[in-house]
Amino acid sequence: MKSIQHKWWKIAGVIILVYVIAGGFLFDVPAFPVIQQSIRNVYFHVGMWFGMIFILLISLGYSIRFLLYRVPEDDMRALSAVRTGLLFGTLGLLTGMIWAKFTWGAFWVNDPKLNGAAVGMLVYLAYMVLRGSVDEEDKRGRLAAVYNIFAFVLFFVFIMIIPRMAAASIHPGTDGNPALSVGDLAPEMRKVFFPAMAGWFIMAWWLYSLLYRSTRIDHKISELKNN
């Protein structure tokens, strides 16, 4: 019974995403020109991307907390969140590339939004490289936390501000948030889209918590070995 109490939100997330996969492929969607049936990818591509932004925000929060209180667990939480964010970002890019192939004819087109997303991901990959280059734990934590704040601001600039300043982007959402702006999403798609958001957020949180717990175990083992 206690196990179910701990697991209920994960089971709920799994049920929601099973519904999203089934509904996403089987429910009717409007017949948009060019995009056609590929519009169904919005439940996956946008969901994963928003899941990534959600978990990167969590990472930002823990980095700020680490700088304020210097608790090593906060640094581990920030690192685990970035790892989860990178995984979701990669999945978001891959689903986007498949979508691009079917609508724009190529896996990658020279578009400010797409290039911004790729550069944003590289900024977070550099966070991992930076962590790997410092041996001292506290110094590594402080450097990584400062860089993480900088990385989130840069990421925001690359995916939200620069594409809006550029004259032409074929990626939707230049005027607002993709799929959330009024008129972006057909009403019949909302019954799958909003659960998809919830499902991907839960999945991101679950993966992050698993990564954090395993990182903490590694840290404790090395502490026990050293003492």
Place this chain on the structure above:
Amino acid sequence: MVVALLLVIIFLGITAFLFYLEKRIRVSETKLKKLEEEKNRDKES
């Protein structure tokens, strides 16, 4: 229909693996806690 079913099966497989991982992590956490308690007891005595 077939694609949806295939994706659901793959997704359920991934989540089953995550539940298994979580169980392994919980076991490791319990073992570590015991180890830490033993080490603290040794230090005190």
